[in-house]
Amino acid sequence: MKTMKRYLIILYVILLSGCDYLDVVPDDVATIDHAFYMRASAERYLFTCYSWMPNHASLSTNPGFLGGDEMWAVPTSGMSSVRLARGLQNQNSSLLNYWDGTEGRAMFQGLRDCNIFLENVRNVPDLEESMKNVWEAEVKFLKAYYHFWLMRMYGPIPLIKENLPIDATIDQVQVHREPVDMIVDYIVELMDEAIEVLPEEVDMQAMAGRINKPIAMAVKAQVLVTAASPLFNGNPDYIGFKNARGENLFNAEHDLGKWKRAMDASKEAIDLCSSLGYQLYRYLPGIGQTGLSESTLIQMSIRNSVTERWNSEVIWGNSNSLIDQPALTPRTWDPSRNHNAVAGAFAPTLKIAEMFYSKNGVPINEDKDYDYANRYDIQVASNEDRLNIREGYTTAKLHFDREDRFYASLGFDGGVWYGQGNFDESNNFYIQNRMGGAAGLQILWAYSVTGYWPKKLINPQNVIQTNSYTQRWYSWPVIRLADLYLMYAEAYNEYQGPGEEVFYYLDQVRERAGLKGVQESWTEHSNNPGKFSTQQGLRQIIHHERLIELALEGKRYWDLRRWKRAHTEQSMPIEGWDVFEQSPEGFYRKRVIFNQTFRQRDYLWPLNEGTLLRNKNLVQNPGW
Structure with a gap:
């Protein structure tokens, strides 16, 4: 020794x-x-x-998934990351303690x-x-x-x-x-x-x-x-x-x-x-997937940029980080299949559903052609909507006329879900999320508290069957190329202001998502058409683009903190639909799930009191 x-x-x-x-x-x-x-x-x-x-893909130990306002857990969840989001961080026994190693x-x-x-x-x-x-x-x-x-x-x-x-x-x-x-x-x-x-x-x-x-x-x-x-x-x-x-x-x-x-x-x-x-990932259809629509191809490009192992976009894929897909997956798409193979318990919040652009590539509250004031009303899907919403299904107006990243990222009541063993565009699976529906509330420890599902994180190659769920694991993409493009655009704008370099890399990400460039989209569709021409306006656009493109990937949590926006964003109520209701009129009533509070001190985590006692030279973070 x-x-x-x-x-x-x-x-x-x-x-x-x-x-x-x-x-x-x-x-x-x-x-x-x-x-x-x-x-x-x-x-x-x-x-x-x-x-x-x-473990970058851990729902329990990476606060990026459940520690903020992006996804919300069932009330029975006791995960430390969930408790962090509920404002229960403390200096006596700090949550997700990577300093001392007690919970990280x-x-x-x-x-x-x-x-x-x-x-x-x-x-x-x-x-x-x-x-x-x-x-x-x-x-x-x-x-x-x-x-x-x-x-x-x-x-x-x-x-x-x-x-x-x-x-x-x-x-x-x-x-x-x-x-x-x-x-x-x-x-x-x-x-x-x-x-x-x-x-x-x-x-x-x-x-x-x-x-x-x-x-x-x-x-x-x-x-x-x-x-x-x-x-x-x-x-x-x-x-x-x-x-x-x-x-x-x-x-x-x-x-x-x-x-x-x-x-x-x-x-x-x-x-x-x-x-x-x-290069930014582009989906290539597999055997038997001929004649896919442009919309499905775009959505599969977005989904597979995360879930296809070692694809062309992944710079750092952590092979030891595997996300818990059953914990994110709706129980079933088919009412005849009543099984326990999946138990989704974590749901994107309503604010995330509202965050995605309209089909015109601008925020829905800026799109001069989007009926923002009536977005919570209900509407019946037509044949033209069939690739994204089940034809004839009644759902919220909020779910219509949105960009493809909305449909690629979120599962919602009436929303089409391509893949999972069914690659027939003419007969897609779809979500029935109201009370009594196949994916609705059945058990109190496994349901969507908001009415949404993190579709983007579920590998399209997974197969859900009557008594089983076969999943294809993927290495978690810690950094992918779109992230790097958006980092460069942000840094360039902060240093030099708007410039062609910024628009080039922003538009590369947007083009893959099926959208026109920033300048064209804002000029033609925004009620603030010159927003991109100032540093402050372009900053807001870049931030919004990051939050959309990297949604549900554990990035929002850290970005809101480094931008010093968490005390605003995470002091808003966590909202969703009334998932205890069966009728469309009852279900599509906005419901407050939790009144979240973020204090100034929460930007930096506390050191445990015991750590401070052992070393008198360490000082506590402000506010704790």
Whole structure:
């Protein structure tokens, strides 16, 4: 144990209680010497470093899905992410605690393992130099990403640049929270070092999920866009927020240069991805799917950009993150099939249904031809609507004349659902979501509380049958190309204002969605036709485009925070239809499900009181 003691991390003991530091050594090897004795054991330790990666597709531990206002759970759900959305975060036993690891992966332990790897990988005798360099670069990326994950939640954090020796002084052990700008610079420094070495491509059969250069460059862009955003860039709410050394933890002045860094990093990532053949995904019909309508092709392009494994758009697909599709799926499409193979319990909210554009590619409250005032009235679907709404079915006017991303993303009462074992456009499945309907409320722990379903997250190749549900798993797309395009458009507009570069990348995303370009759509259909010509107006358009294109993918939660819009958006009532009613007139009455409140303090998560007691140099986040 002598060697292990040399590397004992006192910091981990201070920050994380109740865990045995030996538990993370792979294969029960009790010494670092043995862990790096040969290539095989060193590779297992590399996988240990990967094992701390957050599960991006987890409904319970990734707050992006259920921690905000995008999807709402049945009342019986006790998930921590759901409790977070209900305003139950606290400093005594904080929810989804990635700092201490009590309800999330212990990021500081992950950083400890990354440092051990970086300190020892050069000692592996049978590992060629080139592979040492690549593994080292992978772990530098992981180290940077774990710092970033913590920063998005907690803001200023300690920087874990290296592990502390056993003879560390009390001052060394009692670490401080560092200024946000210093944290970002360190993350980017690690990313740059990794980018220089990482391969441009990896073998998807043998190394699926391993970090490559496009992933690192895209995440670097994400880090810099986050750092340039209002929450972290000159936020006046945190003037006077200092660490125990008296250092300001936030820069009080907005720095336009941060948007320049973000713009450049985004464009560099786009250029690399383009050179390697990444492109916005387009659906190619399979055998027996001939003569599909343009609308169905567009909708399948949107759905499969998420659910088709390793498609042309996915930059970073986390092969260890698999979303719980049965928990998101309506119980059945067919009243004759009464089974328990699926138990959907999480529903997009009414505000998300209203967020999508009209068929003219502008917000429904801006479309001068859309009957916005009467959107909650009911209407019978005609033959012209049959590809999106069951012909002859009575549903809300809100569901008519919407863009294809609305129909690709949401399931709703009367809405057509292409796929799931039925690829016949002339006889599509459809949702019956009113009380007594096949997908309506049957059991209190598995139904849609709002009347909507997250269709976008369900693989169209899944097959629902009388007594079974066969699902095709897919690797969760942590970052896809459309996300990167929209990051670049946002950074460009923030740095330079409206320009052709912005419109080009916005319009690439919109064209795939079957929409005309921003300038043409707003000029022809908006009651604010010049909106795109100002930086502020174009900012609103870009934000709206991100929220639509990346809807239900766990992005909205983080975007609303970095834009400092969460205190407005998440202080509105969570609403849906009256799912306890059977008639259209009763069902289509707007119902308040929960009065959500977001306080200023909620932008940064609290540190546990126990953590503060163990380390007197740590300071609590404002408001807690």
